[in-house]
Amino acid sequence: MSLVLILPIVIPMLSGVSILLAFRSRVAQRFLSLAGTAALTLAAVLLLAEVSQTGIRVDRIGDWPAPYGITLVADLFSALMIVLTAVIGLAVAFYSLVSIDQRRETFGYHALYQFLLMGVCGAFLTGDLFNLYVWFEVMLMASFVLMALGAERRQMEGAIKYVTLNLLSSALFLAALGLLYGAAGTLNMADLARKFASLTDAPSQGLVTTLAMLFLVAFGIKAGLFPMFFWLPASYHTPPAAVTAIFSGLLTKVGVYALIRVFTLIFVHHTELMRTVFLTLAALTMVVGVLGAVAQYDFRRLLAFHIISQIGYALMGLGLGSALALSGAVYFIFHVAIAKTALFLVSGLARQLHGTYDLKQLGGLYRSQPWLALLFLVPAFSLAGLPPLSGFFAKLSLVRAGLEAGEYVSVVVALAVSLLTLFSMIKIWVEAFWKPLPAGSAPASSAVKGWLAPIAALALVTVAIGLGAGPAFGLAARAGAQLLDPTTYIATVLAEAP
Amino acid sequence: MNSLILQTTTRYLLPLLLLFSIFLFGRGHNEPGGGFVAGLVAAAPFALYSIAFGAREARRVLRIDPRWFIGFGLLVALTAGLLGVLLGRPFFSGVWTYLVVPGLGPIDLGTPMLFDLGVYVGVFGVTLTIIFAMEEAD
């Protein structure tokens, strides 16, 4: 047993519950939120250190043996995702303190935020598919409320779409789980992997692949794949910037995580078919997403469309399926979550300064906010894949993996999309930073020092995993190797000799 | 809904349903029942009360803000999970003892039952928070 495995779930839950109980004191809530995320960060780093040193760790909840009880599993991929959650969680928690209005706080913002983190961490750690569903629901429910909290018109219009499509996804997930249990009689992922690996006849493999498709759709909706992403651009730009930022950093990533997890562990039949499906979906997702971004003139909506195109890259890594590709996907997810969150925080600050997200009405920020300009450039150029920032290494690894695999179409699409990404980042830069503030726009308002700190922290992480890509990518490479060969995972969970 | 019959019935149902809920809770580990169902049953009379007399009146009878039960229930449930950890065992490990009740013999008591109690309290709070809020919707 390993205590560090439950901390990422217990800490946010404890913080969330305490905040709920302290619903009368805003000050206590704010303190608890910050303390909770700080503790979570600490726990996450401990977890990563332990997993990195001693290999895959499991914790059998309730002391029941796998596959009968629920098992928490932390391999490097999980541990990295937990660290990611904690880092983003801490930065956005801080940003929330300065940017979220009092009324949202009074109505449980901070508690919901903690529960969101709890759900995300649970999803990253669980080794049980139904338990994954539960964590998905925790995360979703919290995100539903955060999305709708404040009840402004745009928000409600967005929330309706967000909620409905995600509920459809949950229903599909649930159906897929039921069918899977009916077929395999177990829910433990390692157990499923072991059992499915022993199937050799065509009808059985066909059934497994059919179920795999159902999971692909269910997770694909959450991940924001084409043509199931519509909820995202419809809603992500409606709640306050802090909410958009945490959503963009974590939620779709949970979907991608789930895809990578089940398709490297459980559903490994029909690799050729799945490869074709994944690479096709990845290419379409990239292209449609980035063109959506190109069409936007709203700071946040532009960024929201980019989330989609970037999910395409992660899926491309999964589709290519080699060690390098999976490492690239892991590194990519980590990089993009950090950079994207930072950019959303920048957009929120731009809006705080000039009262709008409309790029046509923004301007002059290079002169008026030099630090903000720098803090925009780092994640923006990183996202566009410019070296030596983190996005470059992500792009390079996927391009190299694609060329090695001979998947030239995917590589061409990935590169073209990266150019369009640069194009749209530059659009923001030109409109909001370089262009003089248009006549008639609101002049910059109040001081915003506190808003910059969390952005700076995330930008630093981007720079650190870029310049320090040696160790950072090395970690991702080890995670990728674990994903590629799940025998250790299965053996560790089921407590067998490998 | 200002029905005299409903109002009268509600007054009498309140203690009865609360007792029934405790019964359901108690047998849940061995027979159909359990914390969730019991919590719903316990909430039912207050829900009826709010329909009969209005949410304001129901809140007065309950005295405590139902939102508080949510947090408390969750906390109890989490604590039940953590007790095993304090004894050096995994999260949610069952810790059992027994209580000798005169006439009934030994009764097993364990953290899973404490956990179920958390569920009971939480569900009670959740149901009433929702019902009251919807009752009060303008």
Next chain:
Amino acid sequence: MEIVLAFVIGGLYAAAVYMLLRRSLVKMLIGLALLSHAANLLIFAVARLTRGRPPIISLGAEDLASPYADPLPQALILTSIVISFGVMAFALALAYRTYRTTGTDDLDAMRGSDR
């Protein structure tokens, strides 16, 4: 029996999907409710049915007497029912607030966030 249930499940899914595709917010909610019934019943059905043998160990016995209904899917469905309830309650509140805020229940009129 599973055959009958398979068609009931299909019928529920069809009804749910049809309602989800309506323009009316209220109808969509009914679609969501039907969807959770369908999913729960599906879990129940594919885990194979056993008539009238609840998974409760008789007093004094150590083990479940075979045949008995599979307890695990039951537990899963219970969890799912409860979660669906929470989700449904929230969706109802959301619909209420949406209607109050936008003044319509026509989903086609709620395109502002996509423009």
Next chain:
Amino acid sequence: MLLAAIGSGFVMALLAPGLTRRLGRAAGWVFAILPVTLTLLFAGAWSAAADGAPITTTLAWVPELGLSLSFRADGLSLLFALLITGIGALVVLYGGSYLHGDRDLGRFYSWLFVFMAAMLGVALADNLLLLFVFWELTSLSSYMLIGFGHDRAPARQAALQALLITGGGGLALLAGLVLLGVGAGTFEISALLGQGAAARIDPLYVPAVGLILVGAFTKSAQFPFHFWLPNAMEAPTPISAYLHSATMVKAGVYLLLRLSPALGGTELWTLVVGGVGATTMVLGAVLALAQTDLKRLLAYSTVSALGLLTLLIGIGTPRALEAAVVFLLAHALYKGALFLVAGILDHETGTRDITRLGGLWRGLPITAAAAGGAALSMAGLPPLFGFISKELAYEAALAGPGGPALIAVVVIAGIGFVVVAAQVGLAPFWGRRPTDEGVAHAHEPGVSLWLGPMILSLASLGAGVFAGAVGGWVGPAVASATGTPVTVRLALWHGLNPALWLSLLTLAVGGLLFAARRPIRNGLSRLNPVLGADLGFQAGLGGLNAVAQAQTRFFQNGYLRFYLLMVVATTILLVGGTLVSQIGVGWPLDVLDVQAHEVVFGGLILVAALVAITSRSRLSAIAALGAAGFGVSLIYLWYGAPDLAMTQFLIESLTVILFVLVFYHLPHFTRLSSPGARARDIVIALLAGGLMTALVLTVLAVPLFPSISGYYGAVSAAEAHGRNVVNVILVDFRGLDTLGEITVLGIAATGVYALLKLHPRNPAVGPVYDSARSEDGS
């Protein structure tokens, strides 16, 4: 040492804004210390390179990707490094005066130093990917520098264009380099060069080289990507001199020289590199004649010069490569000087229009001298270095594989240089002085402005006079490009050979064209837009935007039912398609097993569902929904799930109550969809339902593994102290699920509470929103 040399530039970039503010006027002089030091350092490394044992540094960076921090200072690298730091020092000094008083001077220096460091990285990198890292950084810093005057829209547009072209080319380059590295098995350039990479990566040679060439051509402004360079003249003049003539645009040329031992010598290489170079060269020469703006004139002639360099590399003989290296040096010296002179003229007279300039030698004698020297070198007159380089180029063309056509195009370029040199370096200073106020009263600038062009001009002269020494000096650089040791002998006098005759012809024709420059200009300016690929670029951008808008309007159209439809359709296609193609639908079950009341339960649910979806009344729809739920709970009860039945029953009742409470506030049902839409939805719904039925039947027909549930029955009573196995699973075996479940409930309740109580128009809860912070966009 190499790492420190490059790193120092980046450090300087960080310090520059603060230092600029402190140093004031002295900034340029102080900042120049770094590049001067580096110049001396690189000069010191020369002998090692000449001895064939160049300085190298290697550090691991990202071994998984083939990326290492390896640097190597051989002859070619050092030649470039010296140009970068040497001209860099002059530009740093010049920039301080040129932009004195500009509030963005600190940023100017920052990006300038980023560029300088990055460019050194390109020149010194010994790893393909590392080279690419610095390559992209030069594009980025170039973007920032072109857009220095970002208050003006043309500067922003020119910067964007340059970035997109070079950035796009960069991506091609990346793919090409990765192909090359993967194919050759190494990303280390020095390891690659010796081993005949062209043959080793055989099937991938064409795509790899093609992609690398695209990268090099975009960077070095080769046709059809040439147009960004003249537009980049939006940059401050010191930047144009440094990036867009002396150094950055030569990065593509450098790459070609660098890789030519490994990749050159093939037919493809000669044809493509030579052909593109020739086209660019002629195009640049012709378009230059149409310009009146000093800087654009110089820019087009730079395009032409880059074309000549590319052509020479394409020819690829040792003689041609030698000519390329020598011309590269000559061009950097005179073109840098001329750009700086153009900047002085702009600075002192306020105009860059050559038709308005003349007779300035009286006011600016020193500048006139510097300009004259550079112009004569550019025109290829002895004893300046330009003469030697031109002779070499002609000789290479004469001995090259292209015959008279090749000779002709090279001569055309030479003629173009003569005309441009005369227009930029001579015409503004001599002849009639215009009445223009600013021009008439122009006077000599401060030393920090004229020092740069003067030094460069003197260098052109010195290199010509001491050609022998210079020849020994560029030998190692040429050796790097040919891949074999060579001895370079340079001299002013080559005898009365064909090249000299061609030179004389060039001068004569050039002089004639200069005399006829006005009519030629008028004629050509009508042609200019037609040739401008610029228009194509703009049209491309417009098309991209149009496509993006159209597809986004189509997909993200705001209709929830469309979104749902897409998801359902995807499910049907992906899952249904796999089901049908992989297994087919199973039908294994014993129909006779069905009992009558089971059919009744099922029927009840279906009828209830049907009523719920067809009812015109909200209340009966809710009632029917409830009935369906109760039907489901009956099934649970019948099949041994009393806990489920009880819970479902209670929850269903509660849900019905909630529905009633909410629907009370909501409007009545209305028919909104058209009959056609309804018919389509019915089909989709039936397909979806059919799919789920098929899935259920298939899973029942193809059982794979038995359930693990036996375990729970066996240990529930003994170890978990409970006889109701379902309840024990909920609170013990899978307690974590239940913990999550009640958390969901708690969140939902919080959400319901918040949604019902918190809204922008509820005055009862706290202060009303500050409208500036409202997210509604209002």
